[in-house]
Amino acid sequence: MSVLVFGKHGQLARALGSANWGPETPVAFLGRGECDLLTVDPRDLESWMDRTQCQIVINAAGYTAVDLAEDEPAAAFSLNRDAPIALATACAVRNVPLIHVSTDYVFNGRKASPYVEDDPIDPLSVYGESKAAGEQGIRDRIGEHLIIRTSGLYGPTGSNFVIKILELARQGRVVRVVDDQRTAPTAASNLADAIIAVSAIWLAQGHVSWGTYHFAAQGDTTWYGFAAEILRLAASLGLKTSAELHPVSTADFGAKALRPANAVLDCTLIERTFGLKAAAWPVALEACVRDLITRNAPHSGDA
Numbered sequence: 001m002s003v004l005v006f007g008k009h010g011q012l013a014r015a016l017g018s019a020n021w022g023p024e025t026p027v028a029f030l031g032r033g034e035c036d037l038l039t040v041d042p043r044d045l046e047s048w049m050d051r052t053q054c055q056i057v058i059n060a061a062g063y064t065a066v067d068l069a070e071d072e073p074a075a076a077f078s079l080n081r082d083a084p085i086a087l088a089t090a091c092a093v094r095n096v097p098l099i100h101v102s103t104d105y106v107f108n109g110r111k112a113s114p115y116v117e118d119d120p121i122d123p124l125s126v127y128g129e130s131k132a133a134g135e136q137g138i139r140d141r142i143g144e145h146l147i148i149r150t151s152g153l154y155g156p157t158g159s160n161f162v163i164k165i166l167e168l169a170r171q172g173r174v175v176r177v178v179d180d181q182r183t184a185p186t187a188a189s190n191l192a193d194a195i196i197a198v199s200a201i202w203l204a205q206g207h208v209s210w211g212t213y214h215f216a217a218q219g220d221t222t223w224y225g226f227a228a229e230i231l232r233l234a235a236s237l238g239l240k241t242s243a244e245l246h247p248v249s250t251a252d253f254g255a256k257a258l259r260p261a262n263a264v265l266d267c268t269l270i271e272r273t274f275g276l277k278a279a280a281w282p283v284a285l286e287a288c289v290r291d292l293i294t295r296n297a298p299h300s301g302d303a
Contacts, residue, residue: 002203003027004054006037006087007061011158012101015192016060025203028052037061037083038075045090056199057091059084059100062131066105067256069127080130085137088145097144097202097210099195104151104183104216106132109260114220116266117149117212124258135212144210146198148191151216151265152226155188156291161223165230166292172242178255179224179247183263184216187284191215194276201274209273214265217281222247229282233289 003021007013008029021027030048032038049057063069063079084100091098105128106121123129138145154160168175194215202208221229224247231245250259271277278284 002055003058003199004049004052004056005029005058005060006083007031007059009158010060010062011155011160011188012153012191013060014157015155015188016058016195019189019192019196021196022200025200028054037086038078040078040083040086042086042090045086046093049090049094049096054096056202057087057096057098058195058199059087059098062101063127066125066127066259069125069130070256073126073130076126076130077133080127081133081137084134085141088138088141091144092142095144097146097208098138098142099146099148099198100134100138101191102135102147102149102212103128103131104149104263104265105260106135106149107260107263109181109262111262114264114266115214115262117214117269124260127257144208146208146210147212148195148270149212149214149265150186150191151263152183152185153188153191154185154285154288156288156295161185161226162230162285162288163292165227166234166239166289169231169234169239169241169243174244174246175227176246176248176253177224177227178250178253179222180249181223181259181261181263182220183223183226184218184220184265185226185281185285186215186217186278187288189287190217190278190284194270194274194278197276198274213270213273214267215270215276215278216265216267217278217284219281220264221281224248226281226285229285230289233286234293237290237293239293
């Protein structure tokens with residue numbers, strides 16, 4: 001096998017599985033059933049790497065429940081710090097590069113402009129702290145790595161903001177969403193394409209400009225603006241709902257975990273280095289909402 005992906009049941013891994021790798025790039029996907037990263041045994045990682053004879057490893061797994069992480073710090077650090085460290089160690093021994101996905105939540109959000117890769121990190125939550133620790137653990141153990149920080153990841157599968165908003169809309173619920181936190185909602189399919197493009201460079205040339213990069217959708221919005229666009233697109237595609245959308249402040253919303261007020265990432269470096277640029281967030285969002293509405297539409301003959 002050429003590529004080994006961990007986290008096969010997550011939305012990013014599913015996007016990687018649906019994307020076009022080309023006929024000459026076999027890809028193996030591992031989930032908890034094959035290799036549980038929560039209680040990772042380095043011997044299991046090494047066994048799978050040797051068995052698949054992989055040339056590159058992609059870590060698409062992670063603990064992403066931001067609020068729950070405040071109550072489950074051990075689990076968050078196991079998946080977001082310890083597992084990446086174990087992967088990096090196994091990869092380094094075998095001279096296999098590692099691509100790892102991280103988050104905008106490693107920053108505190110107090111910067112007025114978008115964050116660049118070498119801005120100081122200062123996470124506000126257990127989730128952000130665990131992801132930051134995973135990043136550093138990788139840097140300490142393997143030089144041939146790509147850490148790709150992304151923002152507001154969503155897709156037509158898994159658990160994410162788009163799916164949750166549409167579920168609440170179908171129930172006709174009152175939806176309260178914060179309007180003072182900025183993000184660049186990024187489609188998992190866009191990130192998958194970027195990862196595949198970088199992997200292809202490595203597999204073809206044996207060299208990549210390693211390091212940390214930012215990859216997120218073009219443009220930014222608040223979470224309220226994101227939700228409003230989801231509902232607008234859904235209505236235009238035929239979803240009838242009596243849901244009410246209300247903007248609230250972070251303080252009034254009262255989430256358990258603190259989040260950065262500005263989580264917008266500057267993606268100039270990855271575009272300049274690899275020529276990679278995500279779609280504008282409303283464009284990518286339309287494709288996802290259309291997919292979700294189509295999947296849930298009644299079929300002919302349904303009661």
